[in-house]
Amino acid sequence: MSVHELPPLVGAEARPSVAARIGIGGPVGSGKTALIEALIPVLQKRGIDFAVVTNDLVTKEDAERLRRSGLIDPARVSAVEAGACPHTVIREDPTLNIAAGDDLEAKFPGLELILFESGGDNLASTFSLDLVDWWIFVIDVAGGDDIPRKKGPGVLKCDLLVVNKVDLAPHVGVALEPMLAEAQRVRAGKPVIATNARSGLGVDAIADAISSAVLFRA
Ligand SMILES: Nc1nc2c(ncn2[C@@H]2O[C@H](COP(=O)(O)OP(=O)(O)OP(=O)(O)O)[C@@H](O)[C@H]2O)c(=O)[nH]1
Numbered sequence: 001m002s003v004h005e006l007p008p009l010v011g012a013e014a015r016p017s018v019a020a021r022i023g024i025g026g027p028v029g030s031g032k033t034a035l036i037e038a039l040i041p042v043l044q045k046r047g048i049d050f051a052v053v054t055n056d057l058v059t060k061e062d063a064e065r066l067r068r069s070g071l072i073d074p075a076r077v078s079a080v081e082a083g084a085c086p087h088t089v090i091r092e093d094p095t096l097n098i099a100a101g102d103d104l105e106a107k108f109p110g111l112e113l114i115l116f117e118s119g120g121d122n123l124a125s126t127f128s129l130d131l132v133d134w135w136i137f138v139i140d141v142a143g144g145d146d147i148p149r150k151k152g153p154g155v156l157k158c159d160l161l162v163v164n165k166v167d168l169a170p171h172v173g174v175a176l177e178p179m180l181a182e183a184q185r186v187r188a189g190k191p192v193i194a195t196n197a198r199s200g201l202g203v204d205a206i207a208d209a210i211s212s213a214v215l216f217r218a
């Protein structure tokens, strides 16, 4: 077979694009969309040209919420309906998400960054590196301080672990510092950031992490 007859590359290597693609996964209701809502003005202030792809089971709820928010040009938000199994479309067969990202890049040629929010899933959900270059896993304090200890693949394998809803710690009987220390321990030094997506606490640190990991900005 000559080089001209080789089958086309799939996934990341096939992308003609330049936009970095990052994933945001985590259990149902941990605050993934809230985090995106908090990140949008921070990324805009930094002059980053970005778009968002959301995933829901059988609706476009999160995309509609972002489009209505007034925070972002609605054309920059795409929705994937994941069907029964949210992790399938971010891991086993990310074709729909890759296509949604490609469409956004075609529409916005200067795009630097695409955020892919997974549908809420369990602690085992992870992203295919055919889809994303780097990914965040969002857990929340109200889910219980034993979540890091359970060492789910999402918690262990993500590039950045976000522990959200820190404001709720006193209300749900969670000792925040030991929870964060345990998260750091199980991740063997990979980063952990504590956030309150409603107040914006920790969101600048996430933007810094994204910038240095995939945009090669200080
Ligand atoms: N107190 C508090 N509430 C939060 C925080 N972040 C999110 N919430 C609330 O938690 C609920 C779920 O937030 P979402 O952003 O919809 O969570 P999600 O992970 O996108 O949910 P799915 O996409 O359905 O999995 C909403 O009522 C948010 O207002 C936080 O930091 N503190």
Ligand SMILES: [Mg+2]
Binding pocket: 032, 033, 034, 062, 117
């Ligand atoms: Mg959401």
